[in-house]
């Protein structure tokens with residue numbers, strides 16, 4: 026038996042999102058994208074090599090559930106087993122791996138659970154198979170995470186505000202840090218309106234993105250927005266950043282809703298919050314902006330100084346079941362704590 030390795034990874038929220046891929050085998054996103062890490066939404070993964078196992082054993086504990094053995098029945102699960110196989114081969118070792126992994130927030134509901142899961146799992150696999158140099162070099166770590174099939178997870182390789190650059194080859198598609206977690210007191214309050222699993226996984230959605238007549242238009246029109254977003258983060262210019270975040274959400278969902286078959290992730294709670302935020306800005310001078318991923322739940326971005334007011338208002342909305350408070354934080358890292366204890 027090897028030593029136990031444990032990693033912890035935050036989720037991240039994309040201010041400029043990616044939808045669709047340039048290369049589906051290498052998981053290279055269609056466009057550059059920018060995100061912020063989320064301190065309140067984490068995955069912890071422990072891994073140990075075991076010579077006595079005939080097949081890899083992955084036990085998953087989803088939010089408020091018991092441990093279950095992961096079967097390769099979904100695309101994401103199959104991608105994870107392929108990632109284990111790939112990393113084992115790279116290490117030259119033969120031993121199978123036993124993994125335990127836990128999320129502290131609902132999975133597959135547009136809160137970025139695959140981002141934290143795949144980043145924690147890849148980091149744990151690299152460390153347990155003795156590939157420390159691939160883990161220590163965060164640019165290389167981001168490439169390794171991408172190969173597990175979730176490009177959003179790549180952005181959790183680094184802390185704070187991170188850009189995932191697209192490229193025409195695997196070498197070029199990696200992360201760069203725009204600013205670290207101490208740069209800016211920005212907050213993401215997730216308004217959970219529906220914690221149930223989404224019906225269509227992002228892996229399936231990406232494959233059909235280019236069936237939308239607006240897919241190419243988005244790739245062109247988001248180019249100036251990503252430059253402006255990077256600049257607004259560096260300059261800590263919130264009143265410029267907020268509208269850019271909302272514009273990008275609307276742009277990505279326009280593609281989702283017009284692809285074949287259409288993907289409509291918004292529900293009544295989503296729209297209710299979108300309307301409320303507009304009203305608060307216009308009538309009450311409360312500045313908060315929405316960002317929505319592949320699910321109905323709404324990430325509400327505001328300055329820390331306004332967070333208590335925004336969170337109290339969100340908790341009064343009849344659709345909101347609970348809220349999750351997030352600040353920028355460090356990217357994936359090793360911890361002492363073990364899930365095998």
Ligand code: PMV
Nearest residue numbers: 039042043175176177227318
């Ligand atoms: O990489 P995936 O399969 O987790 O795709 C996620 C894509 C969005 O969350 C919808 C947008 C993004 O950039 O995070």
